[in-house]
Amino acid sequence: MTALAREPDRQIDIEVAKMRRRDLRRVLAIEGEVYPRPWTRSLFLSELAQRHSRTYLVARHEGEVAGYGGMMFTRKEAHVTNIAVAPELHGVGIGTRLLLTLVTEAVARSCDRISLEVRVSNSIAQSLYEKFGFSVEGVRKGYYVETNEDAFLMVAEDALSTDYRLRLESIRDDLRKASPRDTFGE
Numbered sequence: 001m002t003a004l005a006r007e008p009d010r011q012i013d014i015e016v017a018k019m020r021r022r023d024l025r026r027v028l029a030i031e032g033e034v035y036p037r038p039w040t041r042s043l044f045l046s047e048l049a050q051r052h053s054r055t056y057l058v059a060r061h062e063g064e065v066a067g068y069g070g071m072m073f074t075r076k077e078a079h080v081t082n083i084a085v086a087p088e089l090h091g092v093g094i095g096t097r098l099l100l101t102l103v104t105e106a107v108a109r110s111c112d113r114i115s116l117e118v119r120v121s122n123s124i125a126q127s128l129y130e131k132f133g134f135s136v137e138g139v140r141k142g143y144y145v146e147t148n149e150d151a152f153l154m155v156a157e158d159a160l161s162t163d164y165r166l167r168l169e170s171i172r173d174d175l176r177k178a179s180p181r182d183t184f185g186e
């Protein structure tokens with residue numbers, strides 16, 4: 001996969017909605033493009049079935065799934081399970097939009113700590129996460145078995161604090177400037 005030029009000022013209409021079974025054809029196509037060991041249909045189905053402890057979202061552009069993301073919740077903690085955007089639409093804010101919606105739900109569910117794993121080589125995803133206040137808390141050796149690559153465990157602490165709320169507000173403001181007609185679920 002080649003990294004595309006960033007176009008943060010490109011305005012595109014994106015709608016974020018709950019993932020449905022009928023989205024899976026396109027989700028699996030993107031999954032197969034961006035990951036060396038893509039999730040299977042049955043794994044997505046089993047995640048979607050766990051309605052109370054999981055949220056899966058899709059971002060649609062011109063009616064077509066352009067990206068998706070998921071989160072798992074325990075009592076006080078949320079964990080990002082997956083986030084991906086179609087390669088031809090990288091760099092226009094879709095990943096930010098998805099993560100903002102997921103993290104906002106985590107805060108609404110009173111999760112004070114949000115975690116995720118990311119390949120140590122995936123610096124683009126790491127900068128997305130840093131924008132949301134995640135920092136590296138540890139390394140999981142050989143976490144990605146197919147390539148034997150290590151994962152960083154990244155964590156956003158104090159997600160219920162005023163500082164964190166202000167961080168999310170500022171990300172929301174930036175997105176609003178790019179898509180003034182969008183209300184971002186407010």
Ligand SMILES: CC(C)(COP(=O)(O)OP(=O)(O)OC[C@H]1O[C@@H](n2cnc3c(N)ncnc32)[C@H](O)[C@@H]1OP(=O)(O)O)[C@@H](O)C(=O)NCCC(=O)NCCS
Pocket residue numbers: 003004005006008034083084085086089090091092093094095096097117118119122123124125127128131
């Ligand atoms: C990681 C991923 C989801 C980001 O989605 P995206 O829609 O391209 O991200 P955005 O356009 O919202 O950009 C988010 C941030 O990522 C960083 N970023 C995006 N493209 C970048 C690039 N080409 N170079 C450097 N940083 C980049 C920036 O920090 C950016 O924030 P900013 O524009 O406010 O500075 C996407 O690259 C992807 O699908 N990658 C493959 C799957 C994957 O690696 N998922 C993560 C698994 S842990």
